[in-house]
Amino acid sequence: MDNISILAKNLTKKFGNYTAVDKINLSIKKGEIYGFLGPNGAGKTTTIRMLTGTLTPTAGEISILGLPMTEYELEIKRRIGVVPDEPKIYEGLRGREFLDFIIGVYNLDKDTILPRVEELTSAFVVDYLEDYIGDYSHGMSQKLMLISVLMREPEVMFLDEPTVGLDARAARILKELLNKYAKEGATIFLTTHVLEIAEKMCNRIGIIDKGLLIAEGSLEELQHLSNEGHTSLEDLFLELTGNENVREIVEALK
Ligand SMILES: Nc1ncnc2c1ncn2[C@@H]1O[C@H](COP(=O)(O)OP(=O)(O)O)[C@@H](O)[C@H]1O
Numbered sequence: 001m002d003n004i005s006i007l008a009k010n011l012t013k014k015f016g017n018y019t020a021v022d023k024i025n026l027s028i029k030k031g032e033i034y035g036f037l038g039p040n041g042a043g044k045t046t047t048i049r050m051l052t053g054t055l056t057p058t059a060g061e062i063s064i065l066g067l068p069m070t071e072y073e074l075e076i077k078r079r080i081g082v083v084p085d086e087p088k089i090y091e092g093l094r095g096r097e098f099l100d101f102i103i104g105v106y107n108l109d110k111d112t113i114l115p116r117v118e119e120l121t122s123a124f125v126v127d128y129l130e131d132y133i134g135d136y137s138h139g140m141s142q143k144l145m146l147i148s149v150l151m152r153e154p155e156v157m158f159l160d161e162p163t164v165g166l167d168a169r170a171a172r173i174l175k176e177l178l179n180k181y182a183k184e185g186a187t188i189f190l191t192t193h194v195l196e197i198a199e200k201m202c203n204r205i206g207i208i209d210k211g212l213l214i215a216e217g218s219l220e221e222l223q224h225l226s227n228e229g230h231t232s233l234e235d236l237f238l239e240l241t242g243n244e245n246v247r248e249i250v251e252a253l254k
């Protein structure tokens with residue numbers, strides 16, 4: 001149990017009569033990079049919001065770093081890092097002021113953090129820390145949010161669609177950094193609707209569709225799940241999420 005960083009039992013969220021997340025079970029070990037893969041509307045963001053304590057589940061249990069969310073929400077929030085899909089950050093602040101604000105909130109040691117900020121800003125080519133966040137593009141805000149989380153080197157990181165606003169170079173750097181942190185013992189949970197991102201970045205993948213976790217495993221394990229004639233993970237994904245008709249349409253258009 002000690003090495004399980006993210007545990008969810010029968011995690012469920014209903015919005016009215018609609019079940020956005022349906023009895024999901026997760027058990028993610030320290031050091032894993034777990035990809036939560038699913039089409040738009042599958043329930044990825046809702047799951048992340050529950051796992052990070054910003055949305056109360058309708059039913060089910062969550063433990064992060066062995067701590068039950070219901071009793072240890074504040075300690076959990078101190079020890080994790082979250083990069084939301086739509087960063088709502090302080091528009092009236094400059095990037096540098098936002099990072100200073102986070103350093104203050106988490107009571108971080110500037111001598112440790114500032115060299116990391118320098119490394120991260122140069123890796124992600126963030127040369128706009130003196131500009132106002134309100135003037136940033138989506139990708140620029142996303143990189144600032146990534147830096148504000150990565151600089152803390154939290155034990156568990158949740159990244160919701162982290163590559164959407166990133167160019168290929170930044171995505172590659174993120175992948176390398178996540179690998180480094182995971183090797184050092186961090187646990188990473190990232191969501192994506194892009195199969196290729198899950199394949200490239202993650203050690204283990206869970207496929208979610210319509211609120212249900214419909215398959216889970218390493219890349220090799222998932223490929224074994226493929227039926228005859230479905231050799232690629234892409235085929236499996238399309239088959240599981242019932243989107244094969246989309247493929248047929250695309251093929252027909254060629
Ligand atoms: N606050 C909310 N109120 C009502 N429905 C919601 C709310 N948040 C999400 N949903 C619905 O739950 C489903 C899952 O959404 P979401 O978790 O954002 O999916 P994903 O991140 O996989 O695209 C969608 O049908 C969405 O419309």
Ligand SMILES: [Mg+2]
Nearest residue numbers: 044045046085
């Ligand atoms: Mg989402």
